Amino acid sequence: MAKKLLNNIMSGTDRNSHLFLFYRMNMRNRDFELLAPAGNINIFKAVIEAGADAVYVGGSMFGARAYANNFDEEELLYAIDYAHLKGVKVYLTVNTLLKNDEIEKLYDYLLPFYERGLDAVLVQDLGALKLIHDRFPDLSIHTSTQMTVTGIDGVRFLKQFGVQRVVMAREVSLAEMKEIHEKCGMEIEAFVHGALCYSYSGQCLFSSMLGGRSGNRGRCAQPCRLPYCAGNKKDTYILSLKDMCGIKDLQKLKESGVYSLKIEGRMKQAGYASGVVAYYRRYIDSMKEVSDKDYKNIAGLGNRCGFTDKYYFEHNGTDMVTFEKPNFVSDASDELPQFSKIKIQGKLTLKEAEPGALTVSCGGYRFTSYMDPVSHALKAPAERKNVAERISKTGDTPFEFENIDITMDNDIFVPNGALNKLRREAIEGLQNEILMQYKRTASASYSWKSKKTSEIKPSGDPKVIASVRDGKQLYRLLEYDNISEIYIDSSKYGRRDFVKEFNDDVFCVNNAEKKAYLALPVIFRRSTRDYFETISDQLKKIDFEGFIVRNYEEFFWVKTRFAGKKIVTDHNMYTYNDMAKSMFFDNGADADTMPLELNQKEINRRNNKGSQMIIYGYYPLMVSAQCVHKNSYKCDRTPQITYLKDRYNKIFPVWNNCSECYNIIYNSCPTVLFNNMQKIKNAGIDSLRLDFTFEKPEEIDTVMAAFESNSADGIKEYTNGHFKRGVE
Known part of the structure; x- marks a missing residue:
């Protein structure tokens, strides 16, 4: 076909x-x-x-x-x-x-x-x-x-x-x-x-966290193409989209x-x-x-x-999902088309006692090659037909003669090797003429070395930050004196009373002698941006410290709208290398969050000044425009947790942000790095962050007790994330 x-x-x-x-x-x-x-x-x-x-x-x-x-x-x-x-x-x-x-x-x-x-x-x-x-x-x-x-x-x-x-x-x-x-x-x-992809590209750690094969590194194992149980749907391919x-x-x-x-x-x-x-x-x-x-x-x-x-x-929409096993069905053969060559024109001149010349042309390009002067034939003279055949042999070059105009004397001798060389040099010359317009010369060599963390001395104990999603979490964490900053997720507020409720929370945080930050949505598409534009002037009047930004849209929007407010980039604003980190800091960031896929050795090789690290939390595995709850039941525009169960009976919570219309699929258990606190501190990290998502107040107390004892005691099931293994 x-x-x-x-x-x-x-x-x-x-x-x-x-x-x-x-x-x-x-x-x-x-x-x-x-x-x-x-x-x-x-x-x-x-x-x-x-x-x-x-x-x-x-x-x-x-x-x-x-x-x-x-x-x-x-x-x-x-x-x-x-x-x-x-x-x-x-x-x-x-x-x-x-x-x-x-x-x-x-x-x-x-x-x-x-x-x-x-x-x-x-x-x-x-x-x-x-x-x-x-x-x-x-x-x-x-x-x-x-x-x-x-x-x-x-x-x-x-x-x-x-x-x-x-x-x-x-x-x-x-x-x-x-x-x-x-x-x-x-x-x-x-x-x-x-x-x-089911996930927004660049916002998927599913393959990475489950098997160490990172989509951010070109090694996705496609867990979205596997079956899951969701609600009343069993063994359904609810994360697999049609082509x-x-x-x-x-x-x-x-x-x-x-x-x-x-x-x-x-x-x-x-x-x-x-x-x-x-x-x-x-x-x-x-x-x-x-x-x-x-x-x-x-x-x-x-x-x-x-x-x-x-x-x-x-x-x-549900009609975008395969639900059935998503085998790639194809009747296309692997037969290759014929590769028709580029047609060129040739003009060959062979006159006795004069240099032989072959001019080849294609479009507006032409090149002429020359050979030694043509000699008189002592025996059998060169025949036009044989000369034409010799010149026409373009072999494995991308060119093919459409016609050759030959002007030649009678009774001349031309060695075959000379004709081959004449043709070869002419075609190579034409190719070089065509390609010359594309070629460049680099201006200078380049060497860039990152500043190693061994050269950066830790400035005392890192400060402790907590992020929250609901009021019960917030008010429980206000009781802990060792927490200096609180990130309040924007999803905590409905759009109708957003400004008033956020202002009330900031007042409480400030009264507890802590600093409040507003964590913006993971995805900042047009409808979300339009809403935040309408409340931007009101937000400027609130006495909060700054923003947590999670995409390039928010970074630019905050930078141009909120002079004086601090900007912290989240873990998905990837700073794998120091050059990426410097790009954010040189353009307005005050702090960054360590990417979740780096291991201990890679963290130690990184410039961690101004960086924070998430040492507790359920890692987000996917951020999707699709909705597991909608595709399992129906859309009722109610933020809630739906659960996915995989073939190993692992349960993955799925939270739907209805205001901004995206889903986040979380890991089945939290990452806890409390057992590695001294190694983390030795890396020169400025801040330690505890990410709370689904935890109830009593569960927060358990986590805080474990954190204060530098151990994971009391936390039933957890993972070390990528701290030890990392990704390829």
């Missing part, structure tokens, strides 16, 4: 002529970029032949598909040249979080690809973004969907650092994308086809200001990848209504329990 599609995609254009390249460059629908995945060089070539405008690939390091057949350095350099000869761009994924010892290697890793002409990099890590922007200023930076960008303030924050394109979170609607494009002028990339297909929404995507249409599938086979690309190429160029037959054929290339496009229009 895929091969037939590729042969027909040009709708009559002769693929065996130079018109193919002309079509690629000049006759396509320029409103969109069709961005295709490739897991190896054969798929890379296949999706280009199928009509991709750009291809994204993973290299040997730092890619979010660590188990894919990623490109080694030689393959990637070849791929960059191959794509540029075809008029196609290449984007490299550098979309994992980098540890301190890794970010030091990033410059040398990128350097050969940068100099070869790599078109863009996709990044998740803020430190990687800074390094690339500083050292490769003319290399385009695209932020990965792993950055969880959902609104205009997040885009405005990233735009300051040279970001040219934002890949939106898959959950963002077309209406939200339109607002972002119109207000920020940013180039927007949106997912249009392929697998959907996305937006081919029927091309006109709406265009109207929303989306430029790049991203197909997911770097771990898919060639037949799937090239077939999907071919269909999208056809409908992007024609902008016709998609036929039922073609839609069915696209589904036949591969899907999980059908397709959905609902995130473009709705916040969540």
